Amino acid sequence: MCGFVGFVNQKDVPADTINNMADRIKHRGPDDEAYFSDDKVSMGFRRLSIIDLAHGRQPMKNTDGSKVLTFNGEIYNYKEIREELKELGYEFRTDVDSEVLIHGYDAWGPDLLQKLRGMFAFAIYDSKTGEVFGARDHFGIKPLYYYDDGDTFLWASEIKAFLEHPNFKKQLNVALLPIHLSFEFIPSRETMFKNVFKLLPGQYFLHKNGKTETHLYYKFNYDHIDESQTIEEDADKIEKLVDDSVSAHMIADVEVGSFLSSGIDSSYVLNEAAKLKPIQSFSIGFKHSKYSELSWSTEFAKEIKQKNTPIYMNGDDYFDILPTMMYYMDEPLSNPAAIQLYYLTKRTSQSVKVALSGEGADEFFGGYNTYLEAIPFDRYQKFVPKPIRKGLAAVARRMPRFHGKRFLVRGAQPLSERYYRVNYVFNYDDRNKVLKDPTINRDSGAYTQHIFDDVKGKDEMTQMQYFDINTWLPYDILHKADRMSMANSLEVRVPLVDKKVAEFASTMPVKTRITTDETKISLRTAAQRQLPKKTALKEKLGFPSPIASWINDPKYHERIVNTFHSDTGRKFFNVDELDRLLEEHANGKSNMQKIFTIYTFILWYQVYFPEDTQEKTVELVHRTQI
Numbered sequence: 358m359c360g361f362v363g364f365v366n367q368k369d370v371p372a373d374t375i376n377n378m379a380d381r382i383k384h385r386g387p388d389d390e391a392y393f394s395d396d397k398v399s400m401g402f403r404r405l406s407i408i409d410l411a412h413g414r415q416p417m418k419n420t421d422g423s424k425v426l427t428f429n430g431e432i433y434n435y436k437e438i439r440e441e442l443k444e445l446g447y448e449f450r451t452d453v454d455s456e457v458l459i460h461g462y463d464a465w466g467p468d469l470l471q472k473l474r475g476m477f478a479f480a481i482y483d484s485k486t487g488e489v490f491g492a493r494d495h496f497g498i499k500p501l502y503y504y505d506d507g508d509t510f511l512w513a514s515e516i517k518a519f520l521e522h523p524n525f526k527k528q529l530n531v532a533l534l535p536i537h538l539s540f541e542f543i544p545s546r547e548t549m550f551k552n553v554f555k556l557l558p559g560q561y562f563l564h565k566n567g568k569t570e571t572h573l574y575y576k577f578n579y580d581h582i583d584e585s586q587t588i589e590e591d592a593d594k595i596e597k598l599v600d601d602s603v604s605a606h607m608i609a610d611v612e613v614g615s616f617l618s619s620g621i622d623s624s625y626v627l628n629e630a631a632k633l634k635p636i637q638s639f640s641i642g643f644k645h646s647k648y649s650e651l652s653w654s655t656e657f658a659k660e661i662k663q664k665n666t667p668i669y670m671n672g673d674d675y676f677d678i679l680p681t682m683m684y685y686m687d688e689p690l691s692n693p694a695a696i697q698l699y700y701l702t703k704r705t706s707q708s709v710k711v712a713l714s715g716e717g718a719d720e721f722f723g724g725y726n727t728y729l730e731a732i733p734f735d736r737y738q739k740f741v742p743k744p745i746r747k748g749l750a751a752v753a754r755r756m757p758r759f760h761g762k763r764f765l766v767r768g769a770q771p772l773s774e775r776y777y778r779v780n781y782v783f784n785y786d787d788r789n790k791v792l793k794d795p796t797i798n799r800d801s802g803a804y805t806q807h808i809f810d811d812v813k814g815k816d817e818m819t820q821m822q823y824f825d826i827n828t829w830l831p832y833d834i835l836h837k838a839d840r841m842s843m844a845n846s847l848e849v850r851v852p853l854v855d856k857k858v859a860e861f862a863s864t865m866p867v868k869t870r871i872t873t874d875e876t877k878i879s880l881r882t883a884a885q886r887q888l889p890k891k892t893a894l895k896e897k898l899g900f901p902s903p904i905a906s907w908i909n910d911p912k913y914h915e916r917i918v919n920t921f922h923s924d925t926g927r928k929f930f931n932v933d934e935l936d937r938l939l940e941e942h943a944n945g946k947s948n949m950q951k952i953f954t955i956y957t958f959i960l961w962y963q964v965y966f967p968e969d970t971q972e973k974t975v976e977l978v979h980r981t982q983i
Contacts, residue, residue: 360385360514361427363400375399377521385843398482402427419459423485426459430477430499433605470574474856488565495575497558497831506552516687538783539801541691544828549688584866591869592882602852603629614709619653622715624892625884637664641701668704672907685844689961691954693904698841706847717854720830721862722877723870731818773809774802782954791934905949925959925970
């Protein structure tokens with residue numbers, strides 16, 4: 358795992374700029390660094406050595422030296438592709454997957470991407486054409502950003518690298534603040550920095566003669582659902598797929614570990630890995646807390662005879678690291694689980710360089726409890742005409758609270774408005790109250806309507822999963838997994854976010870994904886054949902923390918209040934409304950996610966725009982030199 362940077366050369370850019378950009382992301386690759394420059398392009402690379410430790414230095418050139426590669430990730434089928442290239446006459450000097458990419462692009466151009474299985478982001482410069490090619494993996498496991506203001510073109514594994522380039526204009530994309538407040542991330546190619554864009558999952562860019570084009574090479578879809586499949590048949594296939602994917606993800610020349618929570622996904626991955634070799638697992642929790650999963654994970658690891666390392670954290674750990682976490686995150690992300698993940702990866706990196714994780718199973722196999730409501734809503738909308746549903750909703754809104762009121766009100770709404778991810782934190786009315794300038798408010802449903810349009814006509818659960826696979830998975834789950842692990846120079850691999858796994862998952866009918874009261878039933882069926890029954894059937898707990906109670910603890914409550922009343926807080930938000938949220942939370946109404954989203958955004962802004970604030974939060978960010 359590594360990090361890379363680059364830019365198209367301009368006059369009057371200091372020679373050490375590329376070095377400084379690479380230094381900004383040293384945490385992604387502390388083992389080695391190297392650079393390339395000519396009169397058109399500069400490229401930098403930081404390496405975390407995982408495969409063929411003695412070789413594979415980047416930037417890497419092709420045989421005639423005309424193409425230059427920087428690459429972050431792992432290609433799990435690189436040996437098969439290398440054999441294809443050998444038959445075409447290519448010779449190899451190393452046993453690294455990066456050499457397969459540079460020769461593969463030389464042989465096939467962008468069509469190379471159709472052959473790859475893995476997690477990756479890479480950039481290739483062609484000195485003959487002056488073209489820069491950049492690509493990102495199918496599901497967005499590895500990051501790639503570019504800055505393009507029409508004059509300056511930069512690219513990097515992390516946005517913070519751009520801060521070192523003299524022609525980078527750091528500007529807040531304030532129009533996206535309402536979108537962030539709704540989703541806790543930005544579900545598009547846009548970012549919170551103007552003219553900085555994500556390369557989307559399954560996409561590549563071509564930059565030539567000052568122009569940038571993006572092209573889609575892969576798009577997950579549900580066009581081939583097979584209604585004839587049964588739960589047992591799908592469980593058979595899942596068993597084989599998980600076994601194959603975990604085996605592929607274990608390839609490394611360093612020790613591989615695994616994360617372990619109390620849930621089915623990480624337990625299944627660890628169990629499969631342990632069949633191949635002894636593997637150490639790592640679990641995070643809280644001492645004397647009902648939120649801790651450590652007793653479950655410790656017991657499971659003991660049952661399969663593998664070593665487990667429990668890691669403990671407390672409220673001080675949680676709140677003290679937040680500004681630093683916002684720095685490493687690049688953009689504000691208010692998922693409370695990110696802090697646990699930071700400490701989990703920090704301790705794990707002291708023992709291993711690679712860790713397996715169970716992300717992706719919920720999105721691909723139907724694991725979120727909210728998917729269960731798809732069945733009754735599908736029936737309601739099928740058998741009750743729309744005019745009647747609208748009338749019932751109008752009557753229900755005017756009535757006092759009663760059992761079923763929420764169902765009737767929501768039953769008149771299209772899924773693109775009703776699905777809770779669309780207003781995950783703040784809804785439109787909430788944003789009107791909390792924003793200092795409510796004129797910037799916008800419709801979050803309209804912002805993501807196009808995603809639901811992609812699966813128009815599909816059943817509701819399929820639409821929900823499709824939305825999560827295209828938003829929640831890449832922009833939240835995988836984003837925090839990459840940033841928190843690479844902040845600690847640890848490579849995290851996700852065997853359940855895999856091209857072959859996804860290809861099969863896209864064919865599963867609803868009946869093999871959920872029942873009226875159980876999620877991811879085919880995966881659970883497969884897991885029951887491999888795991889203790891209580892583990893395979895355990896209800897999803899997520900990645901819990903006691904933050905809701907910590908918000909009311911005077912020790913941390915004061916920090917939040919001071920941050921809300923800071924110059925930055927007053928710049929963007931109605932502070933009276935923030936105080937009201939805190940008061941409601943103290944009185945028993947949970948506003949945890951709303952409070953945490955505002956709090957982390959302010960911390961992020963203070964870290965990345967310290968020149969606009971008098972606060973001292975930035976001093977808490979260790980070794981960042983912003």
